[in-house]
Amino acid sequence: MFDSSEFSKEAESKKxxxxxxxxxxxxxxxxxxxxxxxxxxxxxxxxxxxxxxSEENRITIIPINNSRGLxxxxxxxxxxxxxxxxxxxxxLGDEKELFxxxxxxxxxxxxxxxxxQIQNIIKKIDFNKRYRKVTLLxxxxxxxxxxxxxxxxxxxxISLQAELRRFLIDGPLFSHLVGYxxxxxxxxxxxxxxxxxxxxxxxxxxxxxxYEEILxxxxxxxxVEVDVHGEVIxxxxxxxxxxxxxxxxxxxxxxxxxxxxxLNGRRGAxxxxxxxxxxxxxxxxxxxFDPNILNRTEKGRFxxxxxxxxxxxxxxxxxxxxxxxxxxxxxxxxxxxxxxxxEWPTTVEDPGFFxxxxxxxxxxxxxxxxxxxxxxxxxxxESSDVYFYELSTQISVDKISSFLESFGFASISGIDMFGEGxxxxxxxxxxxxxxxxxxxxxxxxxxGIGQGYITxxxxxxxxxxxxxxxKGKVIRPRVVERINDVYTxxxxxxxxxxxxxxxxxxxxxxxxxxxxxxxxxxHNLFVExxxxxxxxxxxxxxxxxxxxxxxxxxxYSDIRKDKEKRDHALFVGYGPVPDPQLTVVIVVENGESAxxxxxxxxxxxxxxxxxxxx
Amino acid sequence: MSNRPLDYSLNKPFRRSKFSAGNLFKDxxxxxxxxxxxVFGFFMLYSASGQSEFMVKRQIIYSILGLIMMFIVAQxxxxxYKPLFMHLFWVGIALLIYVLIFPSQDFSTNxxxxxxxxxxQPSEALRLILPLSVASFxxxxxxxxxxxxxxxxxxxVFLCFFLVAKQPDLxxxxxxATAGLLPIFLSGFPFSFIAISTLILISxxxxxxxxxxxxxxxxxLTLFNPDADPLGTGxxxxxxxxxxxxxxxxxxxxLTGTQSQLNFIPESHSDFIFAVIAEELGLVGILFxxxxxxxxxxxIFIISFNAETEFNRLVASSIGxxxxxxxxxxxxxxxxxxxxxxxxxxxxxQGGTSLIVHLLAFxxxxxxxxxxxxx
Numbered sequence: 001m002f003d004s005s006e007f008s009k010e011a012e013s014k015k016x017x018x019x020x021x022x023x024x025x026x027x028x029x030x031x032x033x034x035x036x037x038x039x040x041x042x043x044x045x046x047x048x049x050x051x052x053x054s055e056e057n058r059i060t061i062i063p064i065n066n067s068r069g070l071x072x073x074x075x076x077x078x079x080x081x082x083x084x085x086x087x088x089x090x091x092l093g094d095e096k097e098l099f100x101x102x103x104x105x106x107x108x109x110x111x112x113x114x115x116x117q118i119q120n121i122i123k124k125i126d127f128n129k130r131y132r133k134v135t136l137l138x139x140x141x142x143x144x145x146x147x148x149x150x151x152x153x154x155x156x157x158i159s160l161q162a163e164l165r166r167f168l169i170d171g172p173l174f175s176h177l178v179g180y181x182x183x184x185x186x187x188x189x190x191x192x193x194x195x196x197x198x199x200x201x202x203x204x205x206x207x208x209x210x211y212e213e214i215l216x217x218x219x220x221x222x223x224v225e226v227d228v229h230g231e232v233i234x235x236x237x238x239x240x241x242x243x244x245x246x247x248x249x250x251x252x253x254x255x256x257x258x259x260x261x262x263l264n265g266r267r268g269a270x271x272x273x274x275x276x277x278x279x280x281x282x283x284x285x286x287x288x289f290d291p292n293i294l295n296r297t298e299k300g301r302f303x304x305x306x307x308x309x310x311x312x313x314x315x316x317x318x319x320x321x322x323x324x325x326x327x328x329x330x331x332x333x334x335x336x337x338x339x340x341x342x343e344w345p346t347t348v349e350d351p352g353f354f355x356x357x358x359x360x361x362x363x364x365x366x367x368x369x370x371x372x373x374x375x376x377x378x379x380x381x382e383s384s385d386v387y388f389y390e391l392s393t394q395i396s397v398d399k400i401s402s403f404l405e406s407f408g409f410a411s412i413s414g415i416d417m418f419g420e421g422x423x424x425x426x427x428x429x430x431x432x433x434x435x436x437x438x439x440x441x442x443x444x445x446x447x448g449i450g451q452g453y454i455t456x457x458x459x460x461x462x463x464x465x466x467x468x469x470x471k472g473k474v475i476r477p478r479v480v481e482r483i484n485d486v487y488t489x490x491x492x493x494x495x496x497x498x499x500x501x502x503x504x505x506x507x508x509x510x511x512x513x514x515x516x517x518x519x520x521x522x523h524n525l526f527v528e529x530x531x532x533x534x535x536x537x538x539x540x541x542x543x544x545x546x547x548x549x550x551x552x553x554x555x556y557s558d559i560r561k562d563k564e565k566r567d568h569a570l571f572v573g574y575g576p577v578p579d580p581q582l583t584v585v586i587v588v589e590n591g592e593s594a595x596x597x598x599x600x601x602x603x604x605x606x607x608x609x610x611x612x613x614x
Numbered sequence: 615m616s617n618r619p620l621d622y623s624l625n626k627p628f629r630r631s632k633f634s635a636g637n638l639f640k641d642x643x644x645x646x647x648x649x650x651x652x653v654f655g656f657f658m659l660y661s662a663s664g665q666s667e668f669m670v671k672r673q674i675i676y677s678i679l680g681l682i683m684m685f686i687v688a689q690x691x692x693x694x695y696k697p698l699f700m701h702l703f704w705v706g707i708a709l710l711i712y713v714l715i716f717p718s719q720d721f722s723t724n725x726x727x728x729x730x731x732x733x734x735q736p737s738e739a740l741r742l743i744l745p746l747s748v749a750s751f752x753x754x755x756x757x758x759x760x761x762x763x764x765x766x767x768x769x770x771v772f773l774c775f776f777l778v779a780k781q782p783d784l785x786x787x788x789x790x791a792t793a794g795l796l797p798i799f800l801s802g803f804p805f806s807f808i809a810i811s812t813l814i815l816i817s818x819x820x821x822x823x824x825x826x827x828x829x830x831x832x833x834x835l836t837l838f839n840p841d842a843d844p845l846g847t848g849x850x851x852x853x854x855x856x857x858x859x860x861x862x863x864x865x866x867x868x869l870t871g872t873q874s875q876l877n878f879i880p881e882s883h884s885d886f887i888f889a890v891i892a893e894e895l896g897l898v899g900i901l902f903x904x905x906x907x908x909x910x911x912x913x914i915f916i917i918s919f920n921a922e923t924e925f926n927r928l929v930a931s932s933i934g935x936x937x938x939x940x941x942x943x944x945x946x947x948x949x950x951x952x953x954x955x956x957x958x959x960x961x962x963x964q965g966g967t968s969l970i971v972h973l974l975a976f977x978x979x980x981x982x983x984x985x986x987x988x989x
Contacts, residue, residue, distance in 0.1 A: 009756065010923075013801070013802070016800075016801065017801075017918075017924075017928070020799055020800045021915070021918075024800075024935055028939065031946055031951070031952070032941075032942045032945070032946075034946070035942070035946040035949050038950065038951050039892070039900060039945075040897070042855060042858045043862050043863060043892070043897040043900075044863065046859045047859055047860065047863075049859065050855065050856045050858070050860040051859070051862070054872055055872075057853075058873075058876055058878075228876060228877040228878045229877070233876065
């Protein structure tokens, strides 16, 4: 059985095994060597990178929301508060569409909703957009919350999340002033990284936007260790959020209410401020809206507000551009005096129209028969157009522009509110650039009575009139009186110096006589022994009266047919004289009569304000 | 005696007369390395399983069971069990068919036989039975294997592969097939035949592909293009590499690896336990582990090359290579050199059947070892 062949076979099989083993060993050792080099690379050369990576895996930073700062009046009365909303949020992951729908139906049944409500909820879910939150139900009642919590575990992807929302106590009263919130979008990029992935509400208009950073404050953060499922294992550190900042407004609630009632939904704007420091006391743009609907704290639909073609979202106080009309006359008058072109006694014949160099086109005054012989005071009191046509043609347009500019016309007033408009203060360069024509004398004629190309915002007008009231100081208007305990301070933007200071007083006297003189355009306001006011009416023409062959009256009856083309009624004023406390600017769009529509509002407001202060 | 080959009959009186601890352990270095590796594994499993005492206790019980079986098998004479394996092969096939016909209720795939007190995977057992059966069959005669013999063993290997793949468990099927092919290759299957059979396999591949289940196809596709499945296998590998890399030279410390303890490592107690070791014990721990494996392999190959008969040599070296392949594939997959296939880290990863089969295999290796006293 055992012979030499056996031995040689044994030796041969050993040799074969050795060869074959070597092949296998080489292959395995080669792979092993590659893997070992990889281990060396990972642990020695890449350790730092992977250590950072594993830390990022482990550590998650969770922002801690703070509540948005409150807005109050300086008296401490609440204007805007935060209310807690309990919402049901669906976090859409990889779940099947049918599964989600059946879960939502199940949830709806648990909450005893009817089928229509359930269908509406399902409609909110966009199954094409995964990995995002969908608000299924807002502002759950306690009853609903209880029912949900009982069966909470059944719907792991639906959670109850509390959210703070903004509520304006007075609804629409401070709408344009305060503004509303909305979800942050690409426009709000500059405030990104401030944690609005957890609180997406940001101010979109008004003070809410202007003071976004202050109201939002800084978020807190907690650093936590999480496992692979994102479950928090432990908290590592915590940075508390900032205390909410409270903003105190200078507004007077009663004055604001009066102004809003007086406009009564008509298109227009009212702004009242203290001429001594620029603090805004009333700020109404009409028509308005209820910001709570946009803040989603009040039922209603944005579309229903937007349907109103009167422009309820348009903030007329700071963005509405109107011709200042006759309210510009005191400024032009002061310029005439300053330039030495006229003196108070200088007279002009007013036959009811004006022609440049006594020939050519007739520029009509508002009074067909004219005012007769007119000096500056009479021209202000009776608002003679012809006087100012004559005066303005004697001053260069550039001088008018730069003088008006020093009062803040057509420049940003600097009010602490987002969205202020400029208006237009035309001069030669402006006309060439914007209209493409050279400046005509006729343009200066129109400019002299605040018509033509010139437009101004009510807030600019209020600043300019305040400068008349305080004898030259152009003060930046402001709404916020203090933030927490820190008061904002008045800021003088410009000081208009007259070579003869008595002209301030004399102009004031003329403006007082607008009301007190029998011939005054606002004499209807006069009540013997009442608070003394200074004022000026203005009737801003929308349609120019160009056709020479028609009389003023005929044209007017024509124009009146279209309500949209009726004149704007303006009134600017301040009181009490000689120690002004309040400047008021009233604009009633298509209000026609400055004296009967606009002026009485101003008087009521000043009266209310002065009485409430004494 | 002259030039007669060494014969076991000469050893018999020795064995009977002297029954010492040295005889029991047969190869002290090998047994010691296995024991150290097992204990090391218990500690790592405790950490990797989220400090589950239950899992470690179960692993210890399996280890003791496996060690007892190893020592018993170590006492056998190879020639006494050599003929037995031709029959054991059929038992293995029967078990594989059994699990296909009577699937166990508790598991998603038909791999398990539930004996009430213990459940085990016949496919794991086959991983050991098949190479021993093949070695036994190829060395049953004194002559060189004929073509008919080669065809027979190939058919046996393919049958096993087919039955395991049918469970369906492609990974284990490949492991079983590899285990069966090892003795064939090592016993000198001609290279020309290797080339021919490779060609046949490639030509059969499209038919095979069509027979695969969708998830199996997907897995194979992922194997060649990991980026196609970023949140599956790719994510696992990224987390595993992060664990290994962040461990650095000395590791983050036992039980304090963040990737391990916060469950960022997938399957950390089984296939990916290597990443846990690397994260917590660092490169030092890895080198310690690799050294243990190296010692075990060195001892097995020494035993194999010194063994007396071709059968003994084939069995020992096949077992050694299977073990080696396990180690290399597992580590290479965890560090991202090879694609992810479900191969555990031998003697360390959690898993009873696998542990027992490995220890049993070492028992056969020990039984082959020539007695110390003789040399």
